[in-house]
Amino acid sequence: MTDADDNASEPRRPAADPAGEQPLLGRxxxxxxxxxxxxxxxxxxxxxxxxxxxxxxRMIPIAEDELVREATGRTLAAPADIMVLTTAAGVRWWLQVCEEWGLADDLLELMGRIPLYSRGPKTTGAIRAAGLREHASAASEASPELLEMLLERGVSGLTVCVQVQGAGSGWNPMSVLLDGLRAAGAEVIEVPVYRWELxxxxxxxxxxxxxxxxxxxxxxxxxxxxxxxxxxxxxxxxxxxxxxxxxxxxxxxxxxxxxxxxxxxxxxxxxxxxxxxxxxxxxxxxxxxxxxxxTAPIIVAGHELSVCAAAVLVDGLPVEVSPAQLALMRALSRRPGACVSRADLLAALPGDGADPHAVETSMGRLRRALGAPDMVSTVVKRGYRLNI
The missing domain is CATH 3.40.50.10090 (Rossmann fold)
Incomplete structure (x- = not known):
């Protein structure tokens, strides 16, 4: 489910922190x-x-997903001998949509009489909330442990229903488990309890x-x-x-x-x-x-300086810098104390300018913006460096 009020066009600025502790300020x-x-x-x-x-x-609503309904029908018709449940939300959504389809009683009856393998504590909680009990749970919350438990039990000739996470996205995080079960002789039914698309x-x-x-x-x-x-x-x-x-x-x-x-x-x-x-x-x-x-600060000319992706902080406070000034600070901070040539600084500036005076102009403005001109030293006939 996405949040309708989210807007990616502009960053949301940090809210006030009553404790005064903002370790990500400027980040x-x-x-x-x-x-x-x-x-x-x-x-x-x-x-x-x-x-x-x-x-x-974006997530495809489960009630509208024919793949889920078809897989549920196969699970009930086979019927499945073992069930592997991997997400708490998936358990809840699956039972809810089966209620809408008139299949909830049949699914709960099946789940009540076959071994249920849980991927971890949250999934186990959802299983118990439905009035069921897990047969075993993976302490690592990972597919390899689930596979190890199932292979130790033996799955050859059995039908195993596996709740698949995020099927349809081009990436299947359950592939190790699914391939391992099939290699061991199991008939696997994948239930994509939610499915992703762009x-x-x-x-x-x-x-x-x-x-x-x-x-x-x-x-x-x-x-x-x-x-x-x-x-x-x-x-x-x-x-x-x-x-x-x-x-x-x-x-x-x-x-x-x-x-x-x-x-x-x-x-x-x-x-x-x-x-x-x-x-x-x-x-x-x-x-x-x-x-x-x-992005921890470094000491420059007696001041704490943090150079972040989109901001510069001096002594813990953001200073207003232009994109050009930020580009210069990022170039200088990659090699604190070392001389960075004018040519390298010019290449770091936004745009395709070739005027070397652009570096001098932007550097002068940067020094004024920092409020501490001695933080950046001029290396005569060579370039500039942070004064550490």
Whole structure:
């Protein structure tokens, strides 16, 4: 479910923090989630971040999905000998839509007499809320452990119903489990309790992808593998796939809720980080810690200086800088204390200007904006450096 009030065209500015603690002040975070995006925005903004959001995927309503109804019919008709349930929301939605279809009693009766394997605590909670009991639960909340348990039980010749996450997106995080069951001789019925497609507003997503690819954000959060795939595919369609990978392997932190979500990045050799627990709250705390650490201030001429993707902070406070001045600061901060040539600084300026005086003009304005001119030193006939 997407949030109707989300607008990706402009970053939302941080809300006031009564505690005065805003570790993400001046930082910009991209959010790609379709579900619970408003919750992410609120938590990040409370920490001082500016948030850019565009849903990378949209979810097909389960009641309108003929694939779900057909798979449910097969599960009841076979009937399934074992059922693997992987998401709490999926359990609830499946039972709800079966109620609308007049199949809920039949499904609950089947679930009450066959072994139910749960992917983790949240799924187990949904199973018990439905008046059922799980046969076993994966402590790791991961497919390989579920597969190991099922193979140990033995599945040859049995029909196994598997609740599939995000089917139809071009990325199936359950492939290891599904392939392993089939290789062991099981007949597998996939029930895509929700299905993903690209969002209707591709322009908003494309704008967000461009911003990430040019390192216009300090971090990007992913809560589903299909969203990662969508961002990568849109970058490819726009001809900026390599730029996107360079950004994610460089100044932009790729922040994933867990390793399943990160799998498409792992396949492409992209660096990512994830919290210890696959929960949204844990991801938000992890995002705060990682981004704050990556943009930690350095001491320049006795002042604390933080250079972020879209802002500069001096002694913890944002200073107003133009895109050109920000570009100069980003170039200087990549090599603190080292001389950066005028040619390199000119190349860093927005546009295709060739006038070397543009660097001097922008540098003079930057020094005034910083309020501490001695933070940037001139290296005669060579360039400029941060005075650390």
């Amino acid at each position: 910009t975070i991209a959010v790609t989630a379709a579900r619970r995006s408003s919750e992410q925005r609120t938590l990040l903004e409370r920490r001082g971040a500016s948030v850019l959001h565009a849903p990378a995927m 969002p209707e507003d591709l322009d908003a997503l494309d704008d967000l992808v461009r911003t990430i690819a040019r390192a216009g954000v300090d971090g990007v959060t992913f809560t589903a593998a299909p969203a990662v795939i969508a961002v990568l595919e849109r970058a490819g369609a726009m001809g900026i796939h390599d730029d996107l990978l360079d950004a994610l392997n460089g100044p932009v932190a790729a922040l994933c809720v867990g390793p399943v979500t990160a799998a498409p990045l792992i396949e492409r050799g992209v660096a990512f980080t994830a919290p210890d627990r696959m929960r949204l709250g844990s991801l938000m705390r992890h995002t705060t810690e990682v981004v704050a650490e990556r």
